Amino acid sequence: MRTPLKALTLTALLASSLASAEKLTIWVVGDETTPKILQPAVDLYKKDHPGVTFEVRAVPGDQAFTKYLAALASRSGPDIITGYLSYGIEIGKKGGLINLQDKYPALVSSVRKTANKGILDSITSTDGSVYALPYDLTVQLLYYRKDLVKTPPRTWAELTGTLDTLKASGNKGLVQQWGNAGWVGFFPYLKQAGGNLYDAKCSQATINSAAGVTALNYYAQFYTKYKGPTDGWPDMEQGLENGDYAMGMTGNWSLQSIRSGRPKLAGKWGITMLPKGPAGKNTAFEGGSLIGIMSYTKVPDLAADFIRQLYSTRTTVAMIGGANALGTLWLPAGRQDLVTQVNLPADQKAILMRQLSDSDGPPNCPGWEQSGDAVQKAVQQVVFNGVSAKAALDDAAKTMNANLSKYGK
Amino acid sequence: MTNHLPASLQSAAPPTPYRRAHPVRRFLVQHSAALILVTPFLLLFLLFTIWPVLRSLYLSFTDYDAISSPSLTGLDNYRTLLADPRFLKALSNTATYMLGTALLSTALGLMLALVFGGQRLSDQVMRACFFLPSVAGGVGLISVFKWLFSSEDFGLINTMRQWLHLDPVRFLGSPAYAVPVLIVLAVWGLMGYNMIMFVAGLRSIPGDIYEAAAIDGATPAQRFWRITLPLLRPTLLFVLVTSMIGAFQEFFSFYFLFSDTSNVGGILDSGLSLVVYLYDLGFRHLQMGMASALAWILFIMLLLLTALNLKLGRINDVD
Numbered sequence: 001m002r003t004p005l006k007a008l009t010l011t012a013l014l015a016s017s018l019a020s021a022e023k024l025t026i027w028v029v030g031d032e033t034t035p036k037i038l039q040p041a042v043d044l045y046k047k048d049h050p051g052v053t054f055e056v057r058a059v060p061g062d063q064a065f066t067k068y069l070a071a072l073a074s075r076s077g078p079d080i081i082t083g084y085l086s087y088g089i090e091i092g093k094k095g096g097l098i099n100l101q102d103k104y105p106a107l108v109s110s111v112r113k114t115a116n117k118g119i120l121d122s123i124t125s126t127d128g129s130v131y132a133l134p135y136d137l138t139v140q141l142l143y144y145r146k147d148l149v150k151t152p153p154r155t156w157a158e159l160t161g162t163l164d165t166l167k168a169s170g171n172k173g174l175v176q177q178w179g180n181a182g183w184v185g186f187f188p189y190l191k192q193a194g195g196n197l198y199d200a201k202c203s204q205a206t207i208n209s210a211a212g213v214t215a216l217n218y219y220a221q222f223y224t225k226y227k228g229p230t231d232g233w234p235d236m237e238q239g240l241e242n243g244d245y246a247m248g249m250t251g252n253w254s255l256q257s258i259r260s261g262r263p264k265l266a267g268k269w270g271i272t273m274l275p276k277g278p279a280g281k282n283t284a285f286e287g288g289s290l291i292g293i294m295s296y297t298k299v300p301d302l303a304a305d306f307i308r309q310l311y312s313t314r315t316t317v318a319m320i321g322g323a324n325a326l327g328t329l330w331l332p333a334g335r336q337d338l339v340t341q342v343n344l345p346a347d348q349k350a351i352l353m354r355q356l357s358d359s360d361g362p363p364n365c366p367g368w369e370q371s372g373d374a375v376q377k378a379v380q381q382v383v384f385n386g387v388s389a390k391a392a393l394d395d396a397a398k399t400m401n402a403n404l405s406k407y408g409k
Numbered sequence: 410m411t412n413h414l415p416a417s418l419q420s421a422a423p424p425t426p427y428r429r430a431h432p433v434r435r436f437l438v439q440h441s442a443a444l445i446l447v448t449p450f451l452l453l454f455l456l457f458t459i460w461p462v463l464r465s466l467y468l469s470f471t472d473y474d475a476i477s478s479p480s481l482t483g484l485d486n487y488r489t490l491l492a493d494p495r496f497l498k499a500l501s502n503t504a505t506y507m508l509g510t511a512l513l514s515t516a517l518g519l520m521l522a523l524v525f526g527g528q529r530l531s532d533q534v535m536r537a538c539f540f541l542p543s544v545a546g547g548v549g550l551i552s553v554f555k556w557l558f559s560s561e562d563f564g565l566i567n568t569m570r571q572w573l574h575l576d577p578v579r580f581l582g583s584p585a586y587a588v589p590v591l592i593v594l595a596v597w598g599l600m601g602y603n604m605i606m607f608v609a610g611l612r613s614i615p616g617d618i619y620e621a622a623a624i625d626g627a628t629p630a631q632r633f634w635r636i637t638l639p640l641l642r643p644t645l646l647f648v649l650v651t652s653m654i655g656a657f658q659e660f661f662s663f664y665f666l667f668s669d670t671s672n673v674g675g676i677l678d679s680g681l682s683l684v685v686y687l688y689d690l691g692f693r694h695l696q697m698g699m700a701s702a703l704a705w706i707l708f709i710m711l712l713l714l715t716a717l718n719l720k721l722g723r724i725n726d727v728d
Contacts, residue, residue, distance in 0.1 A: 066692050069475045094476035229560045230582030232669040380677045
């Protein structure tokens with residue numbers, strides 16, 4: 001009696017230890033929909049690796065950083081995390097994420113071939129370290145009411161011309177949602193004018209260049225001359241639906257939510273690329289999230305293998321399809337070539353692809369995370385306090401350079 | 410010298426070893442059952458309250474990013490904070506918010522208590538109406554206010570202004586309105602609660618004092634200033650100081666009304682409070698040492714407010 005019992009206990013212990021060794025815990029940033037978007041990847045991996053079990057959990061965006069830090073401090077929690085673009089370098093440099101470039105160079109090199117370049121640049125550290133890989137992306141687009149704007153603006157001059165026409169006819173002009181009166185809103189104009197936040201080597205801030213001043217002066221007039229709303233996150237979709245605003249600028253998420261949640265707008269709205277600036281570029285800001293492996297994980301190879309599978313055509317297509325079925329729009333940042341699979345009308349898809357080819361993410365320079373507030377302040381000093389663009393940007397550059405020295409060591 | 414002890418005690422046995430025991434040991438023996446009962450609480454209290462507090466004091470003197478080990482930097486965090494314009498802006502916003510909220514909610518609470526403090530059904534219904542907002546707090550409520558105060562035509566207040574042919578006001582999009590909007594939101598939620606406190610305070614004032622004053626010819630205003638207000642002073646102080654401390658610690662309304670994905674604090678930090686800045690430093694920028702220093706500065710400020718309360722309370726006792 002005793003021997004079979006011992007054997008049974010031993011087998012159970014062995015089985016449970018094997019099972020725990022083959023378990024992947026994944027925390028994804030977002031609401032309860034986000035684990036569902038990852039589910040097709042989990043299902044496909046489990047099909048190929050029946051011994052592996054998964055625990056996938058959503059972590060609300062505003063709590064993610066804290067929860068990840070707590071996991072790091074206790075060295076227990078997820079093996080894989082997704083997070084906003086700043087998380088990779090920020091957590092990775094402190095030893096919280098595995099440097100994938102060092103440990104899994106083949107994986108990084110393969111993702112480099114298909115990933116969105118702007119996102120990849122944003123998350124590659126200046127010393128070449130890659131602590132996480134692109135997971136999904138979002139990009140700014142210009143939305144407009146077809147009945148109020150007959151020809152969507154293609155250049156800066158056309159945009160202000162359209163705003164003048166709207167103003168003259170008693171209509172309101174442009175509502176900016178993502179990055180309203182802040183650095184994210186200003187960023188595309190800086191790029192479209194040929195400027196940049198830092199030089200290519202991240203050795204100094206260049207935000208106060210002539211292009212920067214031109215961009216900020218142009219951007220500020222949306223608020224000073226054209227009286228755009230300055231609330232932190234105005235309701236662009238409501239503004240477009242009511243006809244209060246003829247144009248709105250925000251991320252691609254509204255492509256899906258307008259279609260499913262704004263039936264009154266059906267047939268009345270369209271999208272276009274951001275208008276071309278003096279440098280001949282239509283650059284939009286792009287954000288998104290990344291995926292990385294926690295440094296304390298006991299199953300790094302398994303985690304890397306799962307991520308490798310995530311970028312296969314089969315898995316990416318399954319995830320896009322899953323998101324489509326959920327009525328949401330998931331753009332794979334690691335497989336920009338497959339973004340065409342998303343469920344959008346052909347004309348919108350074509351514009352989205354064109355905008356993605358001219359978009360850029362936040363800089364990867366040391367100290368940028370600590371400098372964003374200074375750029376925000378510069379933009380707002382011009383808009384709200386009438387400070388000259390040059391003086392405001394000089395101040396921002398001073399802070400950015402100080403942070404470059406402080407955090408670049 | 411006469412021995413004044415009663416005979417029964419004089420003939421008592423010599424002191425037992427129990428009596429000679431060390432005071433600490435004696436205490437432990439005497440209260441062993443009670444100590445066993447409170448030990449679980451004490452352990453949890455030490456582990457989850459005292460230890461984190463002491464740890465945060467230590468961290469406030471370090472450079473700590475929550476991942477690497479902390480390194481001692483002395484008073485650097487405190488010096489940096491006191492010279493930091495964002496900290497000073499947060500301090501000024503918090504102080505304005507605290508004063509506005511505490512004074513207005515106290516004054517309005519007292520006014521409501523005087524008007525609706527009676528026992529009639531209508532008074533009870535009105536008290537329930539004014540008390541409801543303090544029950545229905547939370548993030549949902551702040552979201553409703555965000556919609557009410559929207560700068561756009563679909564914001565309720567601006568819609569009403571439009572009916573009156575008034576221009577829309579950028580309540581949430583202008584630095585000048587940030588703190589006033591927060592004060593309105595806080596006072597709306599707090600005045601009903603303060604009203605209940607004052608109703609209780611008013612009922613503790615004996616009615617015969619008023620009767621005597623009325624017989625002596627005191628006017629209602631004189632009765633208010635000479636009787637009601639002085640006798641209500643303990644309640645008044647309690648309400649005022651708890652409102653001030655609550656206002657100092659407010660986080661949600663500042664955060665939800667004036668933060669977005671790339672920034673906390675709103676336009677030019679007009680909606681930045683000390684607690685929100687603490688959150689920003691600690692959990693967005695991983696400057697845990699600096700955040701701990703800010704927490705201790707906040708603690709000292711609240712301690713001073715409490716000391717002020719005690720001092721004013723003592724003045725009241727003397728009176």
